[in-house]
Amino acid sequence: MKRLIVGIGGMTNGGKTTLSKSLHQRIPNSCLIAQDSYFKDESIVPVDQNGFKQFDTLDALHMDKMMSEVNSWRRDPVSIQKEKTGLDLNLSSANTGVFVLIVEGFLIFNYRPLNDLFDKKYFLEIPYDVCKKRRSFRVYTPPDPPGYFDGYVWPMYLKNRQDMEALTSEIVFLDGLKPKEELLATVFEEVSKEITRLKAAYM
Numbered sequence: 001m002k003r004l005i006v007g008i009g010g011m012t013n014g015g016k017t018t019l020s021k022s023l024h025q026r027i028p029n030s031c032l033i034a035q036d037s038y039f040k041d042e043s044i045v046p047v048d049q050n051g052f053k054q055f056d057t058l059d060a061l062h063m064d065k066m067m068s069e070v071n072s073w074r075r076d077p078v079s080i081q082k083e084k085t086g087l088d089l090n091l092s093s094a095n096t097g098v099f100v101l102i103v104e105g106f107l108i109f110n111y112r113p114l115n116d117l118f119d120k121k122y123f124l125e126i127p128y129d130v131c132k133k134r135r136s137f138r139v140y141t142p143p144d145p146p147g148y149f150d151g152y153v154w155p156m157y158l159k160n161r162q163d164m165e166a167l168t169s170e171i172v173f174l175d176g177l178k179p180k181e182e183l184l185a186t187v188f189e190e191v192s193k194e195i196t197r198l199k200a201a202y203m
């Protein structure tokens with residue numbers, strides 16, 4: 001049984017969730033893990049000197065829990081898939097198939113233990129003004145307070161991006177302004193090629 005782990009990183013509102021969900025729908029035997037399911041409760045997230053809750057850092061996330069989910073999939077993708085979809089796989093397709101894990105999130109390449117696992121890494125980027133605009137339509141829990149984007153989110157993006165570039169390489173940057181369908185087609189085609197290559201390695 002072969003495994004492939006694909007990372008869909010990117011800026012806040014770059015289009016990670018949109019792309020990852022479509023990719024997951026298109027790829028048989030795929031699972032999806034989203035980093036924003038692992039935010040700590042806001043009551044334990046500290047505030048910075050400006051009174052802004054520090055959500056845009058690895059400390060705000062239960063990365064240990066996220067890693068344990070990723071590692072469960074790596075140990076036994078068939079069981080995890082069965083758990084998530086309720087569908088059983090016959091043994092021969094389980095043995096010959098390629099299982100794909102899609103991991104999406106804004107800090108997935110900043111966390112070394114996770115970053116080390118990716119076979120393919122994508123990073124969706126959009127310009128400042130588009131990012132600010134898309135974010136203004138999103139309602140997080142808790143919602144962004146006034147001034148949060150310019151006072152906290154954007155400076156943290158710049159810092160996190162610098163850290164990411166110091167830590168990792170071989171990232172494919174994607175222009176998040178492109179139509180959703182085009183982004184999906186690009187990534188789907190590359191991942192499909194990789195799946196075909198892995199399958200051929202069996203013959």
Ligand SMILES: Nc1ncnc2c1ncn2[C@@H]1O[C@H](COP(=O)(O)OP(=O)(O)O)[C@@H](O)[C@H]1O
Binds near residue numbers: 012017019180
């Ligand atoms: N390629 C795209 N072009 C235009 N808008 C997009 C695109 N991808 C996503 N969006 C929109 O941007 C917003 C944020 O998308 P989302 O996938 O939730 O981003 P992220 O998961 O990176 O925060 C949503 O309103 C979504 O519909």
Ligand SMILES: NC(=O)c1ccc[n+]([C@@H]2O[C@H](COP(=O)(O)O)[C@@H](O)[C@H]2O)c1
Binds near residue numbers: 014016039055
């Ligand atoms: N899901 C949550 O519990 C929560 C709470 C507060 C802020 N956020 C924001 O989520 C962002 C990351 O997620 P997106 O990449 O989907 O925008 C961060 O910029 C963070 O400020 C999320």
